[in-house]
Amino acid sequence: MAQKRILDFFGTPASKKSRTEVQRIQESIPTLTSFSPEPSRPASFTSETAKTCGNNPHKPAAPPCNAASTGGGISTLAAFEEPFQPSNFVFPSRHFGTETFNRAFTPAWFNKWKWLHYVTETNRVLCFACLKAIEKKLINADSFRVDNPFVSGGFGNWRKATAKFKEHERSKLHMDSVQRHAALGNVPINALLSNALAEQQGTARHVLELLFRSIRFLGSKGMPFRGDTTRDGILYELMLERTYDLPKEREWVMRRDNWMSNTIQSEIIQQFAHAIQRDIVARSSESRFYGLTADGTTDVSTTEQFSCNLQFVDSSLESHCLFLGFYNAQDSTGQTLFSCIKDVFLRLNIPIERLVAYCFDGASNMSGCFSGVQARLKELCPQSMYVHCNNHALDLVLQEVACEVTLVADTLNFVRGVATVIGESPKRKQLFESLFGCDEVAVNILGLCPTRWCVRATAIKRVCFSYSTLLATLNLLKDDKKLLRGDSRSKIGGLWNQARKGRTFFGVLCCQALFEPCEAVARGLQSSKASALGALECANVLKDRIAALRDDDIVEEMVHKVEACASEMDLKMPDTTARVSRTPGHFRQTTEPEAVAHNAATVIWRHQFYQAVDLVSAELKRRFDQESMTLAASRERAVIVAAGGGTVDLEPLQLPKELDKDRLNLQLKMLCDVTRESQCSTVRDVASCLSKLHPQTRALFTEAEKLIQLCLCLPISVASSERSFSNLRRLKTWLRSTMTQKRLTHLSLMNVHTDILNALDIHSLMRDFIYSAPERQATFGVI
Numbered sequence: 001m002a003q004k005r006i007l008d009f010f011g012t013p014a015s016k017k018s019r020t021e022v023q024r025i026q027e028s029i030p031t032l033t034s035f036s037p038e039p040s041r042p043a044s045f046t047s048e049t050a051k052t053c054g055n056n057p058h059k060p061a062a063p064p065c066n067a068a069s070t071g072g073g074i075s076t077l078a079a080f081e082e083p084f085q086p087s088n089f090v091f092p093s094r095h096f097g098t099e100t101f102n103r104a105f106t107p108a109w110f111n112k113w114k115w116l117h118y119v120t121e122t123n124r125v126l127c128f129a130c131l132k133a134i135e136k137k138l139i140n141a142d143s144f145r146v147d148n149p150f151v152s153g154g155f156g157n158w159r160k161a162t163a164k165f166k167e168h169e170r171s172k173l174h175m176d177s178v179q180r181h182a183a184l185g186n187v188p189i190n191a192l193l194s195n196a197l198a199e200q201q202g203t204a205r206h207v208l209e210l211l212f213r214s215i216r217f218l219g220s221k222g223m224p225f226r227g228d229t230t231r232d233g234i235l236y237e238l239m240l241e242r243t244y245d246l247p248k249e250r251e252w253v254m255r256r257d258n259w260m261s262n263t264i265q266s267e268i269i270q271q272f273a274h275a276i277q278r279d280i281v282a283r284s285s286e287s288r289f290y291g292l293t294a295d296g297t298t299d300v301s302t303t304e305q306f307s308c309n310l311q312f313v314d315s316s317l318e319s320h321c322l323f324l325g326f327y328n329a330q331d332s333t334g335q336t337l338f339s340c341i342k343d344v345f346l347r348l349n350i351p352i353e354r355l356v357a358y359c360f361d362g363a364s365n366m367s368g369c370f371s372g373v374q375a376r377l378k379e380l381c382p383q384s385m386y387v388h389c390n391n392h393a394l395d396l397v398l399q400e401v402a403c404e405v406t407l408v409a410d411t412l413n414f415v416r417g418v419a420t421v422i423g424e425s426p427k428r429k430q431l432f433e434s435l436f437g438c439d440e441v442a443v444n445i446l447g448l449c450p451t452r453w454c455v456r457a458t459a460i461k462r463v464c465f466s467y468s469t470l471l472a473t474l475n476l477l478k479d480d481k482k483l484l485r486g487d488s489r490s491k492i493g494g495l496w497n498q499a500r501k502g503r504t505f506f507g508v509l510c511c512q513a514l515f516e517p518c519e520a521v522a523r524g525l526q527s528s529k530a531s532a533l534g535a536l537e538c539a540n541v542l543k544d545r546i547a548a549l550r551d552d553d554i555v556e557e558m559v560h561k562v563e564a565c566a567s568e569m570d571l572k573m574p575d576t577t578a579r580v581s582r583t584p585g586h587f588r589q590t591t592e593p594e595a596v597a598h599n600a601a602t603v604i605w606r607h608q609f610y611q612a613v614d615l616v617s618a619e620l621k622r623r624f625d626q627e628s629m630t631l632a633a634s635r636e637r638a639v640i641v642a643a644g645g646g647t648v649d650l651e652p653l654q655l656p657k658e659l660d661k662d663r664l665n666l667q668l669k670m671l672c673d674v675t676r677e678s679q680c681s682t683v684r685d686v687a688s689c690l691s692k693l694h695p696q697t698r699a700l701f702t703e704a705e706k707l708i709q710l711c712l713c714l715p716i717s718v719a720s721s722e723r724s725f726s727n728l729r730r731l732k733t734w735l736r737s738t739m740t741q742k743r744l745t746h747l748s749l750m751n752v753h754t755d756i757l758n759a760l761d762i763h764s765l766m767r768d769f770i771y772s773a774p775e776r777q778a779t780f781g782v783i
Contacts, residue, residue: 074152075119075126076135083117083128085110092123096159103158112196113165115174124154127168133177138184144173169197175777182782201781203248205766207239208780210249211260212762214238215268219750220757222730225265236260259779266743271765273325273746276753279760280310280322281348287312288658288706290350291713292358293321294341294366294373295721296332299728299744301737304329306337307721307728308344311357311713317687317705319712321528321720323752324348325745326728334365338376352380356656357632359387359715362396383656385628389718390525390535391453393623398456398518401615407608408514410498411507412448412456415463417495418470419447421477421488432473436466445470453522457515464508468569471499502562502573503605509558510609514616517545526719529684532632533640535716539624543617550613555606574602632714636683639708642668643675643686656710664703671704683711727751 086107093104105123110116117128127150133139134151149155150168157164168174214235218225226233236253239260243250252258284290291311299305306329311321324344329336345352358377360366366373367388374386402408422428422445433442443466446459463470474496478489498504521542525535548554566573631654638648648668650661674697675689687708690701698705731747732739739747750757767783770776 074134074146075131075154077117077126077128077131078135080117080128083115085116085118086120089118089120096157099159105158106161109161109165113169115169116165119154122154122156124149124156126150126154127174127177129177129181130173133180138180139173139176148173170778172774175774179771179777179782198781201779203252204780205783206246207243207249207252208259208766208769209762210239210242212268212766214242215265216272216750216757216760216762219269219272219747220754222727222747222751224736226262230261235265266746268765268769269743269746269750271769272757272760273749275760275765276749276756277324277348279756280324280753281350283314283320284310284312284322284350286315287709287713288354289313289356289709289713290354291321291715292341292355293360293715293718293721294337294358295361295718295725296329296337297725297728299732300734301732303741304332305725305728306340307724308341309715309718309720309724310350311715313687313709313712317691317708317712319528319684321715323720323724323749326724326741326748327745328741332365334368334372334376337365338373341373341377342380355381356384356710357387357628357714358384359389359718361389361392361718385631385714387532387628387632387714387716388623388626389716390530390539390624390629391522391717391719394518394522394525394620395453397616397619397623398515400619401514401612404615405608405612407503407507407605408511408612411460411504411511414495414498414504415459415508415511416448417491418463418474418499419445419459421492421495422470422473423447428473428477431476432469435469435472440469453526454519457512457519460508460512460515464505464512467499467505467508467565471496471569474499500570500572502566502571505565505571506558506562506605509561510612513549513554513558514546514612517542518616525717528720529682530716531636531683531711532629532714532716533636534682536624536629536633539620543620546613546616546620550610552606555609558609559602559605629716632711632716635707636711638668639671639683639686639704639711640680642671642704643680643689645672645676655707659706659710660703664707667701667704668707671701674701683708687712724748724752 087110089107091105091107093102095101096103105118105125110118115127115129117126117131118124119126130139130144130148130151134144144151146152151173155161155164215225218235218238223234225235230236239253240250243253253260289312293309293311294307296304296306305326307326308324309321310324311319313319327340327344329340342352344350345355355377358374360374364372367386369375377384378386402412422432429444432445436442443462445462445466446455448459449455474492477484478493478496481489484492521538524530524538562571563573565571635653635655638650638653642648648665650665655661655664671686674693675686678685678689680686680689690698690705690708693701727748728744731751732744763783766780770780770783
C-alpha cells in the first residue's frame with residue numbers, strides 16, 4: 001500500500017481499466033452549448049435582468065445564460081472566464097433529511113469561497129478552478145475521482161455546505177488546480193481561493209519566509225539553533241523577536257504546529273547547503289582542469305572529519321579554492337580516503353578525469369607512493385601531479401630543528417612552560433601584568449601550538465620583551481605557599497632557575513632569529529594567490545636569510561645582549577675563563593706542539609646556534625626539492641617569459657594531451673602583443689590581461705588559456721582545509737557534540753560560504769519546500 005501511495009503521489013499512470021472507464025464517462029457527456037464572450041441576448045433580457053446577474057457584461061444572465069451542463073458526467077465551463085456568482089438572485093430552498101425548515105444557498109458563501117460556480121438549472125455549485133484545470137488538461141485524468149460532486153453533477157447539500165467547501169478547498173485536486181492556474185497566470189488567484197484561506201496562507205508564507213531568513217542568518221554566523229527543547233532555542237526566540245509587531249505572525253509562531261521542529265530545521269538547512277553546492281558546481285563546470293586539497297582532523301567528539309576543497313578557474317580566469325564539505329570516513333586508510341574523494345566527485349557530478357593536481361600533507365596514508373591517496377589518484381588520472389603541502393614542509397623543518405638541537409629544544413620547552421604556568425590561573429596572570437611599569441605595555445604570554453604555523457615567533461618575541469617581568473613573577477610565585485601546592489611550586493622553581501641562566505635568554509634570541517623569517521614565509525604560502533613559482537622563490541629567499549645568520553658578528557651581538565641583560569637582571573653567566581683543550585697523548589700522531597683550543601661557554605653557544613642554522617638550511621633544501629613543484633614552476637615561468645616576449649621550449653613542460661603544442665607555441669609568441677603595456681610578473685597578471693580582451697580577440701588564445709588554467713589549478717598548500725577546521729571548531733562544540741554528520745556538513749557549508757548563501761533566492765527555496773508535499777501546499781498556498 002505504501003508503495004502504491006508513493007506512485008500515485010508522483011503521478012504514475014493508473015491501470016488500463018480505470019483509464020478506460022474515465023474515457024467512457026467523458027465520451028458519454030453530451031455536447032454542451034458554447035457561448036461567445038458576447039452572447040446573443042434574448043428579447044426578454046432587460047436592464048433589470050442585468051442587475052440580477054450582478055451587472056457584469058461578461059456574466060450571462062442567470063436563467064437564460066447559465067448553461068453549464070451537469071448531466072451526470074464531468075461538467076464543463078467552456079463559456080465562462082470566471083465563476084458565475086449572481087448577487088440578487090432568489091435561490092430556491094428545500095428540505096434536507098428530517099429537518100422541519102427549508103435551506104437555500106447563502107450568497108455570502110460567494111465572498112468566502114471565490115471558486116464557487118452556481119448552476120441555476122440544478123441549484124448546485126461546482127468548483128470553477130478544478131473544472132477549468134480539467135478542461136485545459138492541466139490536471140491528469142487519473143488524479144481525481146469522477147464521482148467528485150464539485151467537478152461532476154454539482155454539490156447541493158446546503159446542510160453540510162461549509163464543511164464540504166473547506167474539505168474540497170484543502171484537497172489535492174483543488175490545490176493542484178490552483179497551482180497550475182497560478183503557473184499559467186491567466187486566472188486571478190483571488191478567484192480560486194477563499195478570503196479566509198488566502199489570508200491564512202499569506203500569513204503562513206510570511207512566517208515561512210521569516211523562518212528561512214532566520215535560519216540563513218544563524219547558519220552564516222555559526223550559531224546554535226536549539227536549546228534543551230525547540231521552544232527555548234535561539235531560533236524560536238529570534239522568530240518571536242522578529243514578529244513582535246506582527247500579531248498574526250506572532251500567533252502563528254506560538255502555535256503548536258509552527259513548522260519549526262528539528263526535522264523542518266534540518267530540511268531547510270539541507271536546502272541551503274545543496275543550493276550552495278549546486279552553485280559551486282555550476283561555477284566550476286566552466287573550468288577545464290581541477291585541483292584538490294584534502295586533510296583530516298578529529299572534532300570535539302573524537303570523530304574523524306575529512307575536509308575536501310576544489311580548486312578551479314572560472315570564465316574570467318580567476319582562481320578559486322572552495323570548500324565542499326566534511327565527510328566522516330570509517331577509518332583513515334588510503335583506500336578509504338580515496339573512496340571518499342571519488343564519492344564526493346560522483347555525488348556532485350564533477351568529472352574526476354579533469355583532476356590535474358592535488359595537495360596533501362606528508363602523512364603516509366595520503367602521500368604514500370604505493371598505497372597512499374596520491375598513488376591511487378595517479379593511477380586514475382595519469383597526467384596529474386602530487387604536491388606536498390609547503391606549509392607542512394616548512395613546519396617539519398622547524399620541528400626537526402627542535403628535536404635535534406638541544407639549545408632550541410630547551411628554549412621552546414621553557415616558553416611553553418611559562419605560558420602554561422601563568423595562563424592557567426587568573427591570579428598569576430594578574431600578578432604578571434601588575435609587575436609591568438607605568439611606561440610599559442602589558443603583554444600576554446602565548447603558548448606554543450604544535451599545529452598552528454604562525455604563532456611560535458610571536459610567543460618567543462613576547463617572552464623576550466617581558467623577560468625581566470617574567471623573571472620577577474616566577475620569583476614571587478616559587479615561594480608562595482598560600483596559593484600553590486608543592487608540585488606547582490617545584491615546577492615554577494625549576495622554570496625560575498632556568499630563566500636565571502644566561503643560556504636561556506641566549507636561546508630565546510636564537511629562536512627568535514630563526515623562527516621569525518620562517519613564519520613570514522609561512523604567511524605568504526597560506527595566501528590564496530600563492531603559486532608554485534612564488535613558493536620556490538620564497539624558499540630561496542629564506543635559505544639566503546638563514547645562511548646569512550651564520551655570521552660571527554650576529555652571534556657576538558646576541559652575546560652582548562645577553563651580557564647586558566645579565567648585569568641588569570642578575571642572570572647567571574657561565575665561566576668566561578678559557579679552558580685549554582688538548583688532545584690526549586695516546587691519540588697524538590706527531591711530536592710537534594699542538595695548537596691550544598680555548599673552549600669557552602660562549603663558543604659552545606655559537607656552535608649550537610650554527611648547528612641549528614645548518615640544519616634549517618639542509619632541511620629547507622630537502623623539503624622543498626619536489627619534482628612536481630619544479631615542473632609547475634617551469635610552466636608558470638614559460639607563461640611569464642612568453643608574455644615578456646621571450647622564447648619558450650614546450651618539451652620539458654610535460655603538458656597534458658588536451659593542449660595542442662603547435663597552436664600553443666604560436667599563441668605564446670603572439671601573447672606579448674597583448675601584454676606589452678602591462679608588467680606581468682605572475683601568471684595571474686597574464687590571466688588578467690587576457691580576461692580584459694574583446695571576446696573575438698580572446699578566442700585567439702584558447703590554448704594559452706588552457707596552459708594558464710593548468711598553472712592556476714595547482715594548489716601548493718592545504719591552508720583552505722585548515723581554515724575549514726577553524727569553522728569546525730566553532731560549530732561543533734561541547735554543547736553541540738551530538739550534532740549529526742549530515743547537519744554538521746550542511747551547517748559548515750553555510751558558515752564557510754556566506755557570500756554564496758546571502759546571494760541565494762529565498763523564494764525559490766521556499767517554493768521547493770512548499771511543493772514537496774500536498775499538506776504544505778494546503779498550508780502555505782502558492783508562491
